Amino acid sequence: MTALTCRFIKLADGLLRGAQVTVCRVGAALQRAPVIQCIRTHRTNTWWDEHLTEDNASFLKKVVTEEYKQQTTDKLNPLKDEPWPRHEWAEGSRRVGLVAVKLGMMPVWTKSGERHVVTMLQVQDCHVVKHLSKEEYNGRTAALIVGGKNISPFHRPEGYLEVFRNAGVPPKQKLTTFCVSDNAIIKPGTPLYAAHFCPGQYVDVTAKTIGKGFQGVMKRWGFKGQPASHGQTKTHRRPGSLGPGGDPAKVFKGKKMPGRMGNIYDTNHGLKVWRVNTKYNILYINGSVPGHRNCLVKVRDSILPTRLENNKNPPFPTFFADGDKELPEDLFDEDMFQFGQPMPE
């Protein structure tokens, strides 16, 4: 049997204790603040714990209060600058990459006994420094500027330091721009870690190649040159012919000739991540990577169409260290042989 009743709604402020803020006359307050409102409710004659045992009732009470408390704290963002929303990974979304330092190379073995070489890239002090919206950047995608490796502010111009001051990070040696989809934007000032990449996924690495200086055509373009003996006069490493003869009567633009080689940005695509060390933030990446040791490289998810399968469901938009889950110190790819584990047959 139900009955119509009237219920008083409590005031919306929800202050549990009267905080002793100060002297304000209650009369004045009553005139200003909204007082009490009534709504109509239905009241049943069965109460919620009528059919529960005592233990169950007390357990439910405890669980419900904890759950509500958790919900309120999750929604609470009392500081003026709120954290940005974090979205889930979707097909076709592009997430940010990292800036890392090339440490060196070492061998790894697979479970079937094959030997590969990997390059070790350490992520040192990588922070998101700035966010450029679609309109500011190129009209099509948003961009995030990421910096790696702290340097001293004393030998840099003021304009360069201003960007870092606005983000609240120390000044960085290298700044790179990553095109990201709108659901992957991250607040400037967030640190990025090596756990952003999982073992088994494929990455592209971009870096400035080692400068070789002015080089001849054999080293620069891989020409065959001429034989060393059998009558060759003063012609062993020269380009030979420059093109067809009288019809064009010119050398085409873009003819491969000697010149300055190296010290340009180059990308190696489709490199597999074999292992991720979360304690020292090191990525173990298959094969070689452009650049010399201790140079800064740009690492991002591979765009090769055949490798998109392996890059599904990554930590999106990045790996946040304030989450509850603790990662183990080393994450290995399933094919990789780990020393100390039993030998596979």
Added chain:
Amino acid sequence: MLMAARTVCQMLQRRLASSAAAACLSSAELCSHRSALFSKEQVRQRSLYPRTEKIEVTLQGPGLQGTLLVMNRGLSTPYSCTRHLTEWHVKSSALALVDGQPWHMHRPLTHSCDLTLLTFKDDDPQIANQAYWRSCAALLGHVLDRAFKDEFSVELLKLPEVPVTAGAFCCDLVLDSRLDSWTPTEENVRSLTRDALQLIHKDLPWEPLEVSATVALEIFSHSRCKQEEVEERAAQSQNGTVSLYRCGDHVTVSGGPLVARTGLCSQYEVTSVHKVGECEWGVLRRAQGLSLPLNLTVRTSDICTDCERKLIFTMGYSAI
């Protein structure tokens, strides 16, 4: 039944009162109100010296022994004395010693005296370091005051006197009771650090003012715990005055002199905010930070992060 009704009425009144009072002034309005009263008092104190009288200030210190400066009474500060010397003195002086007593750089000199300028690189930088630690704590209080949204009330308590050897400076505060179960995340702490670094970049000077207890009570008329702190400090001081410091818009009470400007701090980081326990105002929280002055910098990786995140217990905590 009657008793129950009466307590319900009282609770209702108190809740209405506090909610209405909190709705009275937002934090920005509160700051500008306090700042306006501070300026008024400053102008009044300056008008106590209508005629320009001269005083003789003797400078002590390495390279400056016995230099005599003729300055104005009630108008000249140790900062203006440094401006008569070199730019290096202006930039690096953090604190002054007037007749052996620590004296804030922007506090007007009132009588002929011996002046010593203190920097962080002296042989015995104890006093300067302690003043620096106090100023960093005051800066942290300033940042925390501004960082929260207007609907949440923030009460800053008395700044605890932490020795420099403790490893971090701290600032005690009590937040709105709705935030009792809230713990700040890494991102929140990072945004506090960012606000502090922006304040440091603005290079605002700290303006000192010695006021009587009544004026101080009027300035902090909206905050009961600040008024209690003012009364406590006035009782402890010799002549019943309280020293107030204003940085930008924010007015704070301090137990000792602070350094000259915010720009003297170079590496500033808020490390953590812990819940310490309960006090009469609510859940007590302690925010800790670490900082180094401009001339003494260290590579950020050298600063040990684990020990500074541990809560610091000080002797002064029990006195709060």
